[in-house]
Amino acid sequence: MQNRRKLHRGFGLLATLIFAGCQSTPPALPVQPGARPPLPDARVVAIHEQAVFADMHAHPSRFHRANVESILADEIELYRRSTIDIVVANISSDMAYDGEYTNRDGTEVAKGQYKPAPGETYALAADRLQRLWKTVELGYAVHADTPGTVLEARHNGQVAVMPALEGADALEGDIENLYRMHANGLRLIQLVHFRNNELGHTQTWPYSPGGLAEFGRQVVVAANRLGLVIDLAHANEATISDVLELSTRPVIFSHGGVRALTTHDRAVTDEQIRAIAAAGGIVGIWPHGRHLKDVAEMVDYMEHVIKIGGIDHVGIGSDLRGVSRYVEGFGEQANFHAIAAEFVARGYSDEDVGKVMGGNFFRLWQRVAATDHAAAVGGALPAQ
Ligand SMILES: [Zn+2]
Numbered sequence: 001m002q003n004r005r006k007l008h009r010g011f012g013l014l015a016t017l018i019f020a021g022c023q024s025t026p027p028a029l030p031v032q033p034g035a036r037p038p039l040p041d042a043r044v045v046a047i048h049e050q051a052v053f054a055d056m057h058a059h060p061s062r063f064h065r066a067n068v069e070s071i072l073a074d075e076i077e078l079y080r081r082s083t084i085d086i087v088v089a090n091i092s093s094d095m096a097y098d099g100e101y102t103n104r105d106g107t108e109v110a111k112g113q114y115k116p117a118p119g120e121t122y123a124l125a126a127d128r129l130q131r132l133w134k135t136v137e138l139g140y141a142v143h144a145d146t147p148g149t150v151l152e153a154r155h156n157g158q159v160a161v162m163p164a165l166e167g168a169d170a171l172e173g174d175i176e177n178l179y180r181m182h183a184n185g186l187r188l189i190q191l192v193h194f195r196n197n198e199l200g201h202t203q204t205w206p207y208s209p210g211g212l213a214e215f216g217r218q219v220v221v222a223a224n225r226l227g228l229v230i231d232l233a234h235a236n237e238a239t240i241s242d243v244l245e246l247s248t249r250p251v252i253f254s255h256g257g258v259r260a261l262t263t264h265d266r267a268v269t270d271e272q273i274r275a276i277a278a279a280g281g282i283v284g285i286w287p288h289g290r291h292l293k294d295v296a297e298m299v300d301y302m303e304h305v306i307k308i309g310g311i312d313h314v315g316i317g318s319d320l321r322g323v324s325r326y327v328e329g330f331g332e333q334a335n336f337h338a339i340a341a342e343f344v345a346r347g348y349s350d351e352d353v354g355k356v357m358g359g360n361f362f363r364l365w366q367r368v369a370a371t372d373h374a375a376a377v378g379g380a381l382p383a384q
Contacts, residue, residue, distance in 0.1 A: 037082050037335040043350075044083070044340045051354025052150065052362035053336065054086040055079070056284045057166075057190075057233065057254035057317030063131050064091045067102040070134035076141050076159050082336040085154040086144055086358065086365075088162045088254065090322070091128040093170035094193045096121035122177055125170035129184055132163045143185055147366045164231070167193025173215050175222055182226050189223055190231035190254065191216060192239065200239035204265045211238030217246060224248045227369040232276070233266075233284075233317070240272060249368045250280030252361070255317025257291055258283075258304045264291055270308050277309030280367065282360050284317030287339075289325030295335075298327055299342040302356060311352050315361045 040048065059065070060079070061072040071089065079087055095101050096116040099109040104127070116124075136143050142153040144162035153160045163185045171177040178189075191199045191212075199216035201208050212220070220243055223230050230251040232240045243251060253276055257267035268276070273283055285301045292298050305314040318326075320334055329338045336357070343353045 036078060037333045037337060039081060040083055040337045043344055044337050047340060047350045047353050047357070048083045050350060051357060051359035052085045052154065053083050054315065054358030054361040055084050055318045055320065055336070056088050056252060056282070056315050056361050057090060058087055058320040059090050059322045060087055060320060062321040063089065064128045065095065065101040067104065067106055068131065070131050070138055071140065071161065073140050076135070078334055079159045080157070082334060084159065084336055084358070086150055086160050086162055086362070088164045088188055089132055090164045090166035090190070091125050091170070092166040092193055093121055093125040094167040094195050094197065096124045096169065097195055118172065121170050122172050125165060125181070129163055129181065129186070132161055133185065135161060144187055145185070147362065147369055150362070162187045164188035164190065166190045167195070167197060167234070168199050168219060169193070169195070169197045171198070171219065173198035175218050178219060178222055182228060186228065188229040188231055189219070190233050191219065191235055191243070193234050201236045203234050203236045207236070209238065212242035212246070220246050225371060227371045229365055229368050237272070241275065244275050244279050247279070250364050251276065252282045252284060252315070252364065254284040255286040255319050257285065258301050260304055261301055262291060273305055273308040277313035280364065282313050282315045282364055283309060284315040286317050286319045287327040287330040288319065288323050289327050290323070292327045294327050295329035295338045295342050298330070299339065299346070311355055312360055314356050315358065316356070
């Protein structure tokens with residue numbers, strides 16, 4: 001594991017050296033012509049020059065479930081045209097229990113109820129993490145190792161991929177597995193997904209009253225120390241409030257809606273928006289086509305977060321390739337610029353549009369990553 005990590009680090013350095021000399025010419029990717037988002041207009045280009053753009057939650061190329069060796073070049077190209085600098089690439093590790101994924105040999109695991117053997121859930125997630133490293137090795141994207149790495153990649157016209165777990169089931173209740181995954185590039189951790197796990201309880205049916213479990217507490221403390229971003233999406237109210245009480249760093253709720261405007265389970269109440277914002281965190285709104293009609297309605301949701309929590313506490317979590325339909329104007333080609341354009345049309349300043357497009361997330365990550373511990377040991381394993 002350590003050797004492999006060094007290998008990847010070595011590659012990252014190599015890539016840095018290669019691309020350092022050609023800052024205005026991004027590497028050519030082997031992409032097919034197809035549905036692509038339009039290039040940004042001059043105003044959005046100017047906004048992007050001042051702010052990092054981020055997609056706080058996605059499954060690009062459905063890399064976690066499909067039989068692909070990496071995120072595909074076309075998908076990265078789509079993000080680059082959208083001037084998204086950071087893509088949080090999520091491995092839904094609870095799929096070991098729920099199925100609906102394809103193995104490397106092409107065999108399909110149907111949706112169902114499974115009881116994975118010890119080590120199996122971790123192995124499945126580790127395999128998907130390897131696909132993200134393959135994306136980096138192929139030169140399609142850069143690993144979002146540190147905020148500095150992302151700034152450098154963006155300067156070179158490259159997209160950075162931030163490895164994440166959606167549901168920390170893969171840890172299998174062993175904190176050592178968190179250290180291993182962090183050492184292998186994990187930078188964000190969503191505690192629960194569609195099943196109650198060793199960490200906490202979910203927001204969706206079947207509802208349960210429990211909050212953050214003892215292992216969840218260990219993970220929050222360790223994530224704070226390691227500089228890992230904590231994501232509360234899919235967590236129930238008790239789990240969210242327990243984490244807010246315990247975490248010494250701001251957290252995100254990466255993708256969902258707001259209860260004030262929808263009855264859907266995957267939404268946060270005004271009280272939760274206030275609490276997340278008060279702790280310096282961010283609520284991300286998704287362009288989910290089954291819950292929202294178009295980009296204007298998505299921006300209505302984002303404006304609600306702004307009204308309750310403030311302009312510094314909202315962001316975007318596209319859930320790209322994670323849901324079946326996207327709002328009009330965003331669509332399959334993931335037109336992030338349509339969101340920026342809608343904020344511009346509503347009279348927001350360049351600075352504020354930059355914040356909602358990802359500047360807020362980048363600032364939060366800088367705060368989370370700047371741990372005393374990370375400074376002391378270079379973000380590696382905790383000395384304990
Ligand atoms: Zn989700």
